[in-house]
Amino acid sequence: MQNKDACTSIMVGKKASLDGANYIARNEDRVKAIEPKRFLVKPAVKGRHETHVSPYNKVTVALPEEGMRYTSTPTLDQTAGPNEEDGINEANVAASFTESVYANDRVLAYDPYVKNGLAEDSLCTLVLPYIHSAREGVEYTGKLIAELGSAEGNGMQFADADDIWYMEVVTGHQWVAVRIPDDCYAVTPNQVAIEDIDFDDPDNYMWADGIQEFVEEHQLNPDHDRWDFRHIFGTSTQKDRHYNTPRTWFAQRYLSPNASLGQRPEDSEMPFIRKAEFKIANEDIQYVLKSHFNETPYDPMGDAPERKTYRAISLSRTAQSHILQVRDLNKYKTSIHWIELGVPAFNPYVPFFANANDTDESYRNVPEKMNLESAFWLNEALAEVVESHYQEFMEKDEDYKKELNEWAHRKIAQVDKEAASLEGQALTDYLTGQNHEIASHYNKRTKALFFELLTEGCELSKMSFKMDPNL
Incomplete structure (x- = not known):
């Protein structure tokens, strides 16, 4: 087995x-x-x-x-x-x-x-x-x-x-x-x-x-x-x-x-x-x-x-x-x-239309070692940062996922409306292009949160020490 x-x-x-x-x-x-x-x-x-x-x-x-x-x-x-x-x-x-x-x-x-x-x-x-x-x-x-x-x-x-x-x-x-x-x-x-x-x-x-x-x-x-x-x-x-x-x-x-x-x-x-x-x-x-x-x-x-x-x-x-x-x-x-x-x-679900020719490079190409241009590694990195300071970062992470779900609903409704008049290869090409736009939006938003939390995490180190001003 x-x-x-x-x-x-x-x-x-x-x-x-x-x-x-x-x-x-x-x-x-x-x-x-x-x-x-x-x-x-x-x-x-x-x-x-x-x-x-x-x-x-x-x-x-x-x-x-x-x-x-x-x-x-x-x-x-x-x-x-x-x-x-x-x-x-x-x-x-x-x-x-x-x-x-x-x-x-x-x-x-x-x-x-x-x-x-x-x-x-x-x-x-x-x-x-x-x-x-x-x-x-x-x-x-x-x-x-x-x-x-x-x-x-x-x-x-x-x-x-x-x-x-x-x-x-x-x-x-x-x-x-x-x-x-x-x-x-x-x-x-x-x-x-x-x-x-x-x-x-x-x-x-x-x-x-x-x-x-x-x-x-x-x-x-x-x-x-x-x-x-x-x-x-x-x-x-x-x-x-x-x-x-x-x-x-x-x-x-x-x-x-x-x-x-x-x-x-x-x-x-x-x-x-x-x-x-x-x-x-x-x-x-x-x-x-x-x-x-x-x-x-x-x-x-x-x-x-x-x-x-x-x-x-x-x-x-x-x-x-x-x-x-x-x-x-x-x-x-x-x-x-x-x-x-x-x-x-800790990570969002990303919607991709199945009637497509290919997938975005960030999902298609995955290096063996961590690289933030890869969607897989980017999301793994975000999860590691959120878990490291779960109580402090949980709310921002939940807001980020909620925001992306709202965006996804709007995007799908918009694409459905545009796709209604398309057929065959023209439809597949259109949906493939929309998938690339979706991947780009999610990757951009995920990077922004990742770097924001990484910066905030520097202030949460157990090695921090506040000097008494009277000393």
């Missing part, structure tokens, strides 16, 4: 969201505090005759001759595979790969992982350019798993303007997927999350061929009267209750304040899917992904004795965070790939 850490995923259906878009979102968390990421547009291909060989585990796949253009956030260091992670393709389908999930030893005994099977490093590369709907994303991935097996447990999100599907591959070949209801949201934190499967409802559930027979043959179902995927394949351990379930607790506490009353951070049976109690805005998704148990005793930025009890959602080792806003193309001309680089708690 790949040496990666963990993530937190959120899905919001179109009737649960404030603007009527489908949303899938995730913090990509890694073992190292610094793992430079790029934001790219991968071009469409035709007439290709190539084979993908993963540098990570040597899984080998003949690539289709044709593939669509798509956005992605690959890792700078490609020695462990491309790790493109997430994006939106030109068919207006979004995907996020992956939420690491862990199966129990009983099921793995009968269907272990396949060493040279599909792993997170290759999934985006091998799936996103070739799917035309969220449902097809599940079907396409399922066929690859049947052919190649899986090297690890992974949860995957797929979205188009109509549907959101969440798929969990938990053993070498066993998986299920569920359609997220339009008026609901779902949160998952590195645990097998999907619960009861209705095998009589293929419109809303999908599964690996033979999974029922597999469970029955090996006597794996602990329940008398239900087929709960989480109970059969998942885990419920001390690690889950300190590393995973508290993240679900906090997200549902915010998004379902009434329904979640009585839930505790270590509850093992919190529902995966909940109906929204209010229309969820982009900023609400941001809040959850940025959160660190804010306003609770478990906040690691606080001083309560419990502050280190649970693993928070936003971490210093988040490589990048994304919110994929899939909009109806009959009403709007493109969906939006929101990117956050640095630490989510």
